[in-house]
Amino acid sequence: MIFARGLRKSFGDVDAVRGVDLDVAPGEVVGLLGPNGAGKTTTLRMLTTLLRPTSGTAVVAGADLLAEPALVRSRIGYVAQSGGTEPRCRVLEELEFQADLYRVPRSRGAELCEVFGLSGLERRTVATLSGGQRRKLDIALGLVHSPALLLLDEPSLGLDPASRDDLWAHLRALPGTTVVLTTHYLDEADALCDRVLVVDHGAVVASGTPASLKRQLRGDVITLEVSGGVSLLESHPLVHSVAVSGSSVRLTVADGSRALVSLLRVLDDAGFEVSSVELHQPTLDDVFRAVTGRSLELPGRVVVG
Numbered sequence: 001m002i003f004a005r006g007l008r009k010s011f012g013d014v015d016a017v018r019g020v021d022l023d024v025a026p027g028e029v030v031g032l033l034g035p036n037g038a039g040k041t042t043t044l045r046m047l048t049t050l051l052r053p054t055s056g057t058a059v060v061a062g063a064d065l066l067a068e069p070a071l072v073r074s075r076i077g078y079v080a081q082s083g084g085t086e087p088r089c090r091v092l093e094e095l096e097f098q099a100d101l102y103r104v105p106r107s108r109g110a111e112l113c114e115v116f117g118l119s120g121l122e123r124r125t126v127a128t129l130s131g132g133q134r135r136k137l138d139i140a141l142g143l144v145h146s147p148a149l150l151l152l153d154e155p156s157l158g159l160d161p162a163s164r165d166d167l168w169a170h171l172r173a174l175p176g177t178t179v180v181l182t183t184h185y186l187d188e189a190d191a192l193c194d195r196v197l198v199v200d201h202g203a204v205v206a207s208g209t210p211a212s213l214k215r216q217l218r219g220d221v222i223t224l225e226v227s228g229g230v231s232l233l234e235s236h237p238l239v240h241s242v243a244v245s246g247s248s249v250r251l252t253v254a255d256g257s258r259a260l261v262s263l264l265r266v267l268d269d270a271g272f273e274v275s276s277v278e279l280h281q282p283t284l285d286d287v288f289r290a291v292t293g294r295s296l297e298l299p300g301r302v303v304v305g
């Protein structure tokens with residue numbers, strides 16, 4: 001569905017995207033995961049023809065991005081971060097207007113209201129919808145012409161947890177739609193994506209299924225609140241890496257429970273006080289830390305080791 005090679009985009013001296021390769025198979029849900037400014041939106045806007053790449057090539061939904069931009073646009077749906085709804089318009093009117101634009105039957109509007117749980121809200125103006133309802137309308141608008149490929153920029157940005165869960169359930173239920181989405185939410189990538197490309201500073205720094213990315217880390221993660229002893233932890237044979245933030249120390253270790261017992265003993269023997277302990281399986285944030293040295297959840301942490 002997407003075959004992109006060496007996509008680059010520079011804005012003056014800002015290299016927003018530095019040579020991204022992307023392959024997406026029909027039916028896949030692929031996520032571009034990265035912090036603000038990583039180049040996710042720019043990548044998506046290039047794939048939608050809204051931005052011309054500085055260099056690189058791509059075939060999107062069977063059409064050449066540079067030679068056949070109109071054909072690409074007719075075959076994709078794009079939902080921008082800010083959406084594209086008119087606050088004074090009514091829900092069903094918006095959908096029917098979009099149907100007219102794409103010359104599909106107006107009944108598609110009511111059908112999509114049903115699919116996205118917007119039934120009963122057809123006569124409401126967009127301005128009166130909740131954030132979650134508006135986002136579902138944004139996405140329904142992107143699907144009016146039944147595109148082969150749906151590109152979503154930060155689908156659940158700013159939504160409360162219940163609205164996000166509801167939106168995710170609707171996205172997961174879309175049958176057979178190929179989706180490329182951007183997100184800086186780890187749980188969103190984990191919940192929705194078959195495959196994740198971790199993007200940082202305009203480049204893909206890791207990719208794979210959420211499970212395989214987490215498996216690559218080998219072992220477990222231990223978080224300790226401790227009064228000191230970081231150098232002891234760094235030199236411990238079962239410890240792969242150590243990240244320190246104030247009194248909180250996060251370790252990736254070979255064998256969680258064995259390492260934990262041994263580490264607590266080492267710290268105790270040296271007189272350091274441990275006030276809290278947490279042992280867990282690696283998350284996508286741990287993957288992000290391992291490849292970039294920073295956290296997506298708590299930017300600014302430093303990783304040592």
Ligand SMILES: Nc1ncnc2c1ncn2[C@@H]1O[C@H](COP(=O)(O)OP(=O)(O)OP(=O)(O)O)[C@@H](O)[C@H]1O
Nearest residue numbers: 011014015016034035036037038039040041042043
């Ligand atoms: N039109 C533009 N002119 C100049 N610089 C731009 C422009 N658009 C994006 N950039 C820069 O390119 C880089 C990548 O931005 P982009 O919006 O693609 O990141 P992102 O990963 O989508 O982040 P966010 O989640 O905050 O949107 C940033 O440094 C941004 O400031």
